[in-house]
Amino acid sequence: MPISLTKIGEVPVIHVSGWIDSSNAPEMATEIRAIVDIELTDHVLIVELSECEYMSSAGLREIVALYKRLAREKRELRLAAPSRRVLDILEMSGLHTVFTLYDSITAAAGAPTR
Amino acid sequence: MIAPFSRVFQLEARLSAIAAAREFVAQAARDAGLSDDRVNHAQLIVDEHCTNVIEHGYQRESSEHAIVMQCEGGGQRLVITLTDAGKPFNPLTAPDAQLHAISADDSIGGWGIYFIRQLADTLEYEYRDGTNRFTVTLTNRAHPS
Numbered sequence A: 001m002p003i004s005l006t007k008i009g010e011v012p013v014i015h016v017s018g019w020i021d022s023s024n025a026p027e028m029a030t031e032i033r034a035i036v037d038i039e040l041t042d043h044v045l046i047v048e049l050s051e052c053e054y055m056s057s058a059g060l061r062e063i064v065a066l067y068k069r070l071a072r073e074k075r076e077l078r079l080a081a082p083s084r085r086v087l088d089i090l091e092m093s094g095l096h097t098v099f100t101l102y103d104s105i106t107a108a109a110g111a112p113t114r
Numbered sequence B: 001m002i003a004p005f006s007r008v009f010q011l012e013a014r015l016s017a018i019a020a021a022r023e024f025v026a027q028a029a030r031d032a033g034l035s036d037d038r039v040n041h042a043q044l045i046v047d048e049h050c051t052n053v054i055e056h057g058y059q060r061e062s063s064e065h066a067i068v069m070q071c072e073g074g075g076q077r078l079v080i081t082l083t084d085a086g087k088p089f090n091p092l093t094a095p096d097a098q099l100h101a102i103s104a105d106d107s108i109g110g111w112g113i114y115f116i117r118q119l120a121d122t123l124e125y126e127y128r129d130g131t132n133r134f135t136v137t138l139t140n141r142a143h144p145s
Helices: A025-039 A057-072 A084-093 A105-110 B015-031 B036-057 B099-103 B111-119
Strands: A003-008 A011-016 A018-020 A044-048 A052-055 A076-080 A100-102 B005-013 B062-073 B077-084 B122-128 B131-139
Touching (some): A003 A025, A003 A105, A011 A025, A011 A105, A044 A057, A044 A105, A052 A084, A057 A076, A057 A084, A084 B111, A100 A105, B005 B015, B005 B036, B015 B036, B015 B077, B036 B062, B036 B131
Parallel strands (some): A018 A052, A044 A076, A076 A100
Antiparallel strands (some): B005 B062, B122 B131
């Protein structure tokens, strides 16, 4: 479950890859929280999911928790390039209507701030 | 075409053991003739159910407890039977997730049960002689996702 960080300008982009399930979702959340605490100085955080091959509800729950945290802080979570399998689970849960989804990191970074 | 089969897999009640159960059910689903989407769904169903059994049925991870999975397949149909000796846990009546809960302060739960109900063709549950027995049937039928 590698997590890596890049930046587009000041916007942190967290790349989540591999299989996310109940055995490693808490670890993913801890790593993302650490990145957010240190790197998120502006308004927008992008989580990029093109290499995330699988996500169970345990991973989804952590993404929801992240979304809620950022919303409380008046910040914005943008999900970029979800893999087909992750998109399936987002659609099945209905969360694709709650999260803001973008086809690419570039699109996510270039969208106007809400 | 593979002849009808019945296979059994046992996993320790540990979250790290679920990956092997996913692999096992995926192979069974492929051998049963299910589509790629339905193979993926079989994996998600087993993952979500085993997670619930470990977290709510056994209430902790333990190598002393187990979940037994039987896969009976053939003719583009797979029947997965999962048994455990944890607390009675009925996935058919347990509350599932509600989208409006995202605005609540409570942590989100119940998505797993919701996914299982969405994806399975049929679900059966019984608790007898100290054993939870959960049976899921998957075919290549059209599904909502």
